[in-house]
Amino acid sequence: MSLEEELQSNVSVASSSPTSNCISRNNTSGGLKEHNYLGLSDCSSVGSSTLSGLAEDDKATISLKATELTLGLPGSQSPVRDTDLNLLSPVKLDEKPFFPLLPTKDEICSSSQKNIGSGNKRGFSDTMDQFAEAKSSVYTEKNWMFPEAAATQSVTKKDMPQNIPKGQSSTTNNSSSPPAAKAQIVGWPPVRSYRKNTLATTCKNSDEVDGRPGSGALFVKVSMDGAPYLRKVDLRSYTNYGELSSALEKMFTTFTLGQCGSNGGTGKDILSETKLKDLLNGKDYVLTYEDKDGDWMLVGDVPWEMFIDVCKKLKIMKGCDAIGLAPRAMEKSKMRA
Amino acid sequence: MNLRLPSKVLEHIISFIDSNEDRNSVSLVCKSWFETERKTRKRVFVGNCYAITPAAVARRFPEMRSLTLKGKPHFADYNLVPDGWGGYAWPWIEAMAKKSPSLEEIRLKRMVVTDECLELIAASFKDFKVLVLTSCEGFSTDGIAAIAATCRNLRVLELRECIVEDLGGDWLSYFPETSTSLVSLDFSCLDSEVKLSDLERLVSRSPDLKSLKLNPAVTVDGLESLLRRAPQLTELGTGSFSAELKPEAFSKLSEAFTNCKQLKCLSGLWDVLPEYLPALYSVCPGLTSLNLSYATVRMPDLVELLRRCSKLQKLWVMDLIEDKGLETVASCCKELRELRVFPSVPDLDATNVALTEQGLVFVSQGCPKLESVLYFCVQFTNAALITIARNRPNIKCFRLCVIEPFAPDYKTNEPLDKGFKAIAERCKYLQRLSVSGLLTDKAFKYIAKHAKKVRMLSVAFAGDSDLMLHHLLSGCESLKKLEIRDCPFGDTALLENASKLETMRSLWLSSCFVSFGACKLLSQKMPRLNVEVIDEHPPETRPESSPVERIYIYRTVAGPRLDMPEFVWTIHKNPEIGVSHLAIK
Numbered sequence: 044m045s046l047e048e049e050l051q052s053n054v055s056v057a058s059s060s061p062t063s064n065c066i067s068r069n070n071t072s073g074g075l076k077e078h079n080y081l082g083l084s085d086c087s088s089v090g091s092s093t094l095s096g097l098a099e100d101d102k103a104t105i106s107l108k109a110t111e112l113t114l115g116l117p118g119s120q121s122p123v124r125d126t127d128l129n130l131l132s133p134v135k136l137d138e139k140p141f142f143p144l145l146p147t148k149d150e151i152c153s154s155s156q157k158n159i160g161s162g163n164k165r166g167f168s169d170t171m172d173q174f175a176e177a178k179s180s181v182y183t184e185k186n187w188m189f190p191e192a193a194a195t196q197s198v199t200k201k202d203m204p205q206n207i208p209k210g211q212s213s214t215t216n217n218s219s220s221p222p223a224a225k226a227q228i229v230g231w232p233p234v235r236s237y238r239k240n241t242l243a244t245t246c247k248n249s250d251e252v253d254g255r256p257g258s259g260a261l262f263v264k265v266s267m268d269g270a271p272y273l274r275k276v277d278l279r280s281y282t283n284y285g286e287l288s289s290a291l292e293k294m295f296t297t298f299t300l301g302q303c304g305s306n307g308g309t310g311k312d313i314l315s316e317t318k319l320k321d322l323l324n325g326k327d328y329v330l331t332y333e334d335k336d337g338d339w340m341l342v343g344d345v346p347w348e349m350f351i352d353v354c355k356k357l358k359i360m361k362g363c364d365a366i367g368l369a370p371r372a373m374e375k376s377k378m379r380a
Numbered sequence: 381m382n383l384r385l386p387s388k389v390l391e392h393i394i395s396f397i398d399s400n401e402d403r404n405s406v407s408l409v410c411k412s413w414f415e416t417e418r419k420t421r422k423r424v425f426v427g428n429c430y431a432i433t434p435a436a437v438a439r440r441f442p443e444m445r446s447l448t449l450k451g452k453p454h455f456a457d458y459n460l461v462p463d464g465w466g467g468y469a470w471p472w473i474e475a476m477a478k479k480s481p482s483l484e485e486i487r488l489k490r491m492v493v494t495d496e497c498l499e500l501i502a503a504s505f506k507d508f509k510v511l512v513l514t515s516c517e518g519f520s521t522d523g524i525a526a527i528a529a530t531c532r533n534l535r536v537l538e539l540r541e542c543i544v545e546d547l548g549g550d551w552l553s554y555f556p557e558t559s560t561s562l563v564s565l566d567f568s569c570l571d572s573e574v575k576l577s578d579l580e581r582l583v584s585r586s587p588d589l590k591s592l593k594l595n596p597a598v599t600v601d602g603l604e605s606l607l608r609r610a611p612q613l614t615e616l617g618t619g620s621f622s623a624e625l626k627p628e629a630f631s632k633l634s635e636a637f638t639n640c641k642q643l644k645c646l647s648g649l650w651d652v653l654p655e656y657l658p659a660l661y662s663v664c665p666g667l668t669s670l671n672l673s674y675a676t677v678r679m680p681d682l683v684e685l686l687r688r689c690s691k692l693q694k695l696w697v698m699d700l701i702e703d704k705g706l707e708t709v710a711s712c713c714k715e716l717r718e719l720r721v722f723p724s725v726p727d728l729d730a731t732n733v734a735l736t737e738q739g740l741v742f743v744s745q746g747c748p749k750l751e752s753v754l755y756f757c758v759q760f761t762n763a764a765l766i767t768i769a770r771n772r773p774n775i776k777c778f779r780l781c782v783i784e785p786f787a788p789d790y791k792t793n794e795p796l797d798k799g800f801k802a803i804a805e806r807c808k809y810l811q812r813l814s815v816s817g818l819l820t821d822k823a824f825k826y827i828a829k830h831a832k833k834v835r836m837l838s839v840a841f842a843g844d845s846d847l848m849l850h851h852l853l854s855g856c857e858s859l860k861k862l863e864i865r866d867c868p869f870g871d872t873a874l875l876e877n878a879s880k881l882e883t884m885r886s887l888w889l890s891s892c893f894v895s896f897g898a899c900k901l902l903s904q905k906m907p908r909l910n911v912e913v914i915d916e917h918p919p920e921t922r923p924e925s926s927p928v929e930r931i932y933i934y935r936t937v938a939g940p941r942l943d944m945p946e947f948v949w950t951i952h953k954n955p956e957i958g959v960s961h962l963a964i965k
Contacts, residue, residue: 227727227728228728228785229458229459230455230458230459230460230865231458231728231785231840232723232726232727232756232781233781233838233840234458234722234723234726234756235457235458235515235541236457236458236459237515237543238673238674238722238726239726241674242674242724242726
């Protein structure tokens with residue numbers, strides 16, 4: 044098989060149509076957490092297998108991992124890696140005269156064993172152990188979700204190396220950098236620091252550019268489990284839950300939202316108790332909000348007008364994490380009703 | 381028959397050839413052509429300062445008068461290259477000071493330049509005329525003062541978007557009263573205020589001054605005064621306009637602009653208040669280049685300005701122009717060749733502005749000469765890309781930044797493969813391409829096949845597998861610079877296509893899945909490449925197959941470089957890392 048066909052066949056196991064709303068399964072056992080927000084590759088072709096750590100020798104799973112993509116926070120270690128990539132998912136290439144090929148797993152085993160003690164620090168078996176250690180440490184420390192979420196997870200930020208260059212124009216960088224709550228991707232969008240710094244100083248007085256026009260927009264932050272960056276939405280620009288939901292869906296295009304908002308704007312602003320329970324059982328993501336009391340509630344339990352009045356923040360949570368919210372939401376709305 | 385031109389004749393003929401690409405071809409014909417060419421080359425361009433040693437350049441081109449160097453990889457602009465990586469100008473300046481004292485022009489981009497470098501330049505090159513530093517850092521205003529004070533025949537001093545340690549505005553006063561040769565002065569990136577009277581006197585005694593770019597510390601009054609003294613300017617970078625508008629100041633300014641009948645390029649305009657814009661109306665009809673990319677002016681005011689710029693060829697603006705503004709541009713600026721639309725809020729929260737793909741579609745429809753595009757937009761569609769490609773097959777540079785990583789066509793939810801396919805297929809002269817949005821491996825198959833003239837390609841958050849890189853490296857015949865970040869390929873395609881890398885200037889990979897072992901292997905097999913692994917962590921702490929953070933690969937005849945910092949790992953600098961486990965005997 045030519046290289047293309049070979050890679051193609053590997054990819055076909057892993058890839059899925061981006062239009063299908065795949066749901067990324069999450070392993071919540073122990074301290075390991077799946078950080079793949081690119082739902083794409085974890086499609087149904089994997090069945091219901093959860094990727095509980097990479098110690099599994101499941102080749103299909105591993106080559107799926109090959110197509111996963113994760114992003115790191117600024118200053119963080121690069122994305123979570125499948126460090127087994129090359130060893131466990133060999134790609135057999137055609138013999139090309141110029142360049143030696145990647146060896147198969149067997150060859151790696153044998154050559155590594157030959158090399159033990161010949162100036163290389165680790166043999167194959169040692170390497171494997173190192174993998175397990177590296178992976179577990181990477182996974183537990185790899186909490187590059189929002190710093191805001193730090194309260195609920197053990198973020199060991201101190202373990203993350205600072206990859207960002209020390210500010211060249213250190214003072215301007217520091218003064219113009221946004222407050223810590225806003226997570227961003229390093230170097231994205233690709234705008235020169237010179238431009239960012241200049242805009243930051245010249246736009247200080249310009250409210251409009253900051254996104255807070257005086258005409259009564261109501262911006263709240265939206266965060267999503269597994270996504271490396273926050274967004275903001277203007278709640279006043281929607282008239283019902285349906286619009287909000289579809290807007291959020293568009294915004295977090297590679298994610299799946301729970302169907303809490305997709306009553307399709309049929310006028311049903313208050314969701315029934317059963318409906319909410321259905322949501323939590325069926326979907327992996329639900330939309331929650333933090334209200335004025337600081338409680339996290341499921342979106343959809345109060346009329347829209349009341350909702351935009353009390354909503355301070357939005358969060359797209361994993362269904363399993365949100366299970367505890369349901370009873371409270373019920374009670375609160377019962378109390379109000 | 382053996383035709384041999386006398387060398388004098390050959391020299392004469394070759395002296396007409398300006399393009400370095402042509403000269404490179406000439407030098408490959410035969411030894412005597414090589415010799416003749418090298419002795420007549422005056423303008424030398426080195427695209428990667430580590431590709432060749434300064435001594436070799438000096439030796440080869442004894443008549444060199446102008447040297448242009450580029451240092452750090454392009455992604456250094458976006459903070460992806462840690463401080464201290466390299467790109468030092470010193471070895472070059474030092475070598476040229478000794479071996480090419482007739483050097484007159486130095487242009488540096490993305491390099492580390494120190495005050496010592498600048499002082500050495502000032503001291504060594506007797507007839508020094510041109511210093512242009514773009515995106516450089518490491519020097520202070522003291523170094524600039526040395527240049528100003530010592531270079532008697534200085535014509536051009538331009539600091540473009542440099543990071544300068546600003547010790548005050550005194551540097552300007554170091555231009556001696558006898559200096560009258562200035563043609564171009566650009567200090568727009570400096571913070572400190574210069575003494576207006578010094579600047580006025582300098583401008584007054586420089587009759588050849590054509591280009592003046594002021595820093596934001598220069599006020600409206602200052603600007604007006606300078607314009608009065610230099611009505612011959614063709615390029616102007618204003619100071620800031622944020623002072624409250626006073627009627628007399630406004631009319632004086634208007635008049636000063638009216639007298640600048642040769643003004644072609646206008647930039648600066650930091651936070652210009654809309655009330656000032658009418659002062660510019662008189663120069664609009666003559667403008668060929670307008671940089672509003674730092675101006676927070678909004679729509680109606682922008683349109684009033686732009687609809688008067690019928691000769692405009694180059695427009696840089698922020699997304700505050702919105703689709704409506706671009707529609708006006710499309711109908712009024714028929715000479716437009718280059719459009720750049722920057723985000724006013726350069727982060728992922730930029731969802732508030734009414735700029736969509738339609739804006740670019742308008743311009744592609746209305747501006748027949750459009751050939752260069754840089755467009756930041758939250759999301760895009762295949763249909764728009766296809767339309768743009770159909771409208772403007774003459775596009776040479778197409779850089780689309782869909783700010784939302786992995787954003788599909790928001791109308792159909794498909795990847796943007798089809799759209800970029802259309803661009804690659806129809807724009808046959810495309811030389812530079814940046815892709816974004818949701819893209820599968822297929823997109824790269826199309827690009828590899830059709831984009832035959834693309835020399836520089838930038839990719840981020842795209843593709844599914846090694847196939848994408850394999851396509852690019854086995855296709856893309858003219859590819860010289862490839863930079864990729866956050867894409868999910870591993871070692872296979874890179875190793876498989878290793879030979880391609882010697883035909884390119886450089887390859888940048890960051891946050892991909894290329895392993896350390898592959899880097900070592902590549903390095904071992906390809907001695908004419910420098911394979912630099914830029915990684916915080918020492919390789920011994922990880923298995924060889926673990927992916928590395930960043931890789932910078934470039935061809936070189938200079939061998940391994942000697943100035944690598946500790947976070948750059950190569951098999952030469954770090955022999956302790958051993959040979960690759962992946963090597964087959």
